[in-house]
Amino acid sequence: MNTTKKFITKLYHNILFIIKNTKVLFAISLLFYILSGMIPYVHVTALSTIITEGDKIICNNAAVMDTSIIYGIIMLAIAILMDRLLLLGQMPLASVLSYQIKTKVDCLIVEKTSKLSYEYVESSAFQTKLKAVYKFANQLPNLYKTALQILKSVIIMTSLMIGFQGSFYLAFIIMVGCLPQFLLSYKIRKKQHELDLQVTSDQRLQEYYKELLTKSQSVKERHLFGLKGLFTTRWENISYDIHKKYALFRYKSLRLNFLGDISNIAGYMIALVLLLLTPSIDGAGFLSLSVALTAIQNGVNAFIGDCIAIRGQVLDDDVVYDFLEEHEDIQHPCDLKEPITSFTFDHVSFTYKGSSIRALDDVNVTLNAGETIVIVGENGAGKTTFIKMLLGLYPCQGGKVLCNHQSVDTLNRNTYFKRISTIFQHYNKYPFTIAQNIKMTLGEEAKPTEDMISCAKEAGIHDWVSSLPKGYNTLLTHLRPKGIEVSGGQWQKIAIARGQTKPADVFIMDEPTASLDPLMEAEIMNKFMNMDSRSIKIIVSHRVGMATKADKIIVFEKGKLVEVGRHKDLIQNKGVYAQLYESQAKWYTSYSSKEGESS
Numbered sequence: 001m002n003t004t005k006k007f008i009t010k011l012y013h014n015i016l017f018i019i020k021n022t023k024v025l026f027a028i029s030l031l032f033y034i035l036s037g038m039i040p041y042v043h044v045t046a047l048s049t050i051i052t053e054g055d056k057i058i059c060n061n062a063a064v065m066d067t068s069i070i071y072g073i074i075m076l077a078i079a080i081l082m083d084r085l086l087l088l089g090q091m092p093l094a095s096v097l098s099y100q101i102k103t104k105v106d107c108l109i110v111e112k113t114s115k116l117s118y119e120y121v122e123s124s125a126f127q128t129k130l131k132a133v134y135k136f137a138n139q140l141p142n143l144y145k146t147a148l149q150i151l152k153s154v155i156i157m158t159s160l161m162i163g164f165q166g167s168f169y170l171a172f173i174i175m176v177g178c179l180p181q182f183l184l185s186y187k188i189r190k191k192q193h194e195l196d197l198q199v200t201s202d203q204r205l206q207e208y209y210k211e212l213l214t215k216s217q218s219v220k221e222r223h224l225f226g227l228k229g230l231f232t233t234r235w236e237n238i239s240y241d242i243h244k245k246y247a248l249f250r251y252k253s254l255r256l257n258f259l260g261d262i263s264n265i266a267g268y269m270i271a272l273v274l275l276l277l278t279p280s281i282d283g284a285g286f287l288s289l290s291v292a293l294t295a296i297q298n299g300v301n302a303f304i305g306d307c308i309a310i311r312g313q314v315l316d317d318d319v320v321y322d323f324l325e326e327h328e329d330i331q332h333p334c335d336l337k338e339p340i341t342s343f344t345f346d347h348v349s350f351t352y353k354g355s356s357i358r359a360l361d362d363v364n365v366t367l368n369a370g371e372t373i374v375i376v377g378e379n380g381a382g383k384t385t386f387i388k389m390l391l392g393l394y395p396c397q398g399g400k401v402l403c404n405h406q407s408v409d410t411l412n413r414n415t416y417f418k419r420i421s422t423i424f425q426h427y428n429k430y431p432f433t434i435a436q437n438i439k440m441t442l443g444e445e446a447k448p449t450e451d452m453i454s455c456a457k458e459a460g461i462h463d464w465v466s467s468l469p470k471g472y473n474t475l476l477t478h479l480r481p482k483g484i485e486v487s488g489g490q491w492q493k494i495a496i497a498r499g500q501t502k503p504a505d506v507f508i509m510d511e512p513t514a515s516l517d518p519l520m521e522a523e524i525m526n527k528f529m530n531m532d533s534r535s536i537k538i539i540v541s542h543r544v545g546m547a548t549k550a551d552k553i554i555v556f557e558k559g560k561l562v563e564v565g566r567h568k569d570l571i572q573n574k575g576v577y578a579q580l581y582e583s584q585a586k587w588y589t590s591y592s593s594k595e596g597e598s599s
């Protein structure tokens with residue numbers, strides 16, 4: 001009882017969502033379905049009239065047709081024509097309705113994802129859930145069709161039963177015969193939903209292997225390491241596993257469906273025999289009643305099919321609606337109104353989910369406006385995690401990260417991120433023009449702006465871009481028909497220019513220069529450090545060469561902040577920084593000597 005109530009509430013909620021988002025179109029659709037629900041009654045009534053009147057004409061050898069039979073023929077023609085017209089009208093309506101619902105749901109999913117914590121969104125569990133959500137969201141528009149289809153089936157059955165003139169018990173027998181079909185189909189549909197969810201994770205992997213085999217980005221490694229065969233085998237194996245699960249499910253469903261069919265046929269046969277045994281019935285009466293019985297059975301079967309479909313649909317839709325209603329555990333109520341003047345890490349610790357190692361361990365440091373900060377440390381030392389905590393991408397587990405003395409966790413993301421420009425090692429490569437890659441808001445044919453050119457010069461790409469036939473309006477990547485591919489270093493410089501174009505109080509570069517040669521890297525970093533004396537500039541790097549001019553060097557080791565200070569002081573300390581500097585000395589002495597030559 002509780003389950004039925006829950007189901008009806010959910011169904012009501014889901015249909016309401018569809019009505020709210022489609023309004024007039026839904027009303028027209030409803031009218032179409034009501035009209036087409038009445039057609040079988042008109043059809044059967046017309047046929048009965050034709051059979052009964054035809055029988056009279058044949059038995060009486062009458063030469064002239066009665067008006068009733070002409071009436072019947074006209075009615076039949078109208079019913080067939082209307083049925084066809086309504087069907088034709090429903091097609092474009094269904095297409096527009098589906099588009100409206102799908103677009104709305106897709107927007108809601110994107111909006112929801114943006115409100116969930118970064119930590120949760122990057123987890124595998126979330127990505128699998130999102131895949132399931134999109135899979136089921138695709139089918140969301142089917143709900144309105146199924147719901148209206150049920151309404152149509154109810155109208156068909158009711159109108160036929162009313163026209164059945166008293167022999168309700170026959171219709172009842174037909175319905176009882178259909179009951180096992182209903183129960184079995186219900187069970188099958190629930191299992192299908194469970195299977196759909198269960199295979200989602202495998203489907204993600206299957207798609208990944210397919211991408212490895214087809215995407216241009218993976219073509220080099222695939223050829224050079226001879227991985228095609230390996231990836232193909234893995235893709236085939238996982239595809240086979242998924243197929244096997246569905247094949248097994250279909251086989252089991254088929255057996256259950258067959259049992260349902262037997263009971264269905266038995267019900268119809270019993271009703272037919274009882275009809276034959278009715279004492280007062282003549283040939284024409286038997287014929288027209290058996291036509292009506294067939295129509296009722298078809299109506300009941302369609303009704304059962306639709307009920308099962310709607311039950312399954314609500315199960316599937318729940319995955320989408322549950323996701324949309326998921327609790328957003330992060331609250332960012334405070335707007336950041338003032339420019340950023342400081343960051344304070346106050347005993348900050350952080351451990352990634354599923355990891356036993358502290359990525360940050362009791363970190364204490366303050367960063368002030370006007371400072372240039374270089375963060376160094378070996379692989380896995382905690383540099384990127386430090387930046388992510390500063391950006392508030394992960395909530396603090398221990399201690400606090402403060403921005404202008406306010407906890408970063410409470411800051412409204414829009415107002416906070418507006419003031420920070422970050423370029424990560426793994427930045428996006430957009431299939432837009434070079435100008436758009438630097439300044440997203442520009443149109444495809446728009447001329448480059450002054451500030452954009454200045455940032456492109458700082459990033460060292462202006463001369464190269466100017467030498468291209470279409471200059472800043474050159475389209476990038478082979479995703480675009482006339483797009484060109486550029487080198488890793490050129491992409492990096494474009495990303496750096498993008499980061500510098502954004503007006504901000506804080507500029508962060510998390511190793512975006514790995515593809516550049518050390519001299520070019522040092523040149524770009526030098527310019528970066530000198531770009532705006534009031535802002536906070538943070539550079540994350542393994543290469544300590546650029547730290548010599550920093551106001552503050554932060555050294556990480558195994559999640560711990562082990563040293564903070566200026567180059568000279570840290571060298572004198574002879575600690576981790578001094579060792580790193582020593583071991584990398586040869587990289588930057590060549591730059592220093594080059595700089596010396598040029599000056």
Ligand SMILES: Nc1ncnc2c1ncn2[C@@H]1O[C@H](COP(=O)(O)OP(=O)(O)OP(=O)(O)O)[C@@H](O)[C@H]1O
Pocket residue numbers: 352353355357358359377378379380381382383384385386542
């Ligand atoms: N998403 C993640 N989930 C679990 N553990 C992670 C994740 N990202 C990083 N780690 C772990 O956290 C620790 C710190 O990683 P972090 O990326 O901050 O180091 P890093 O100093 O930036 O390293 P690199 O110089 O190699 O980029 C490492 O032990 C790393 O394995």
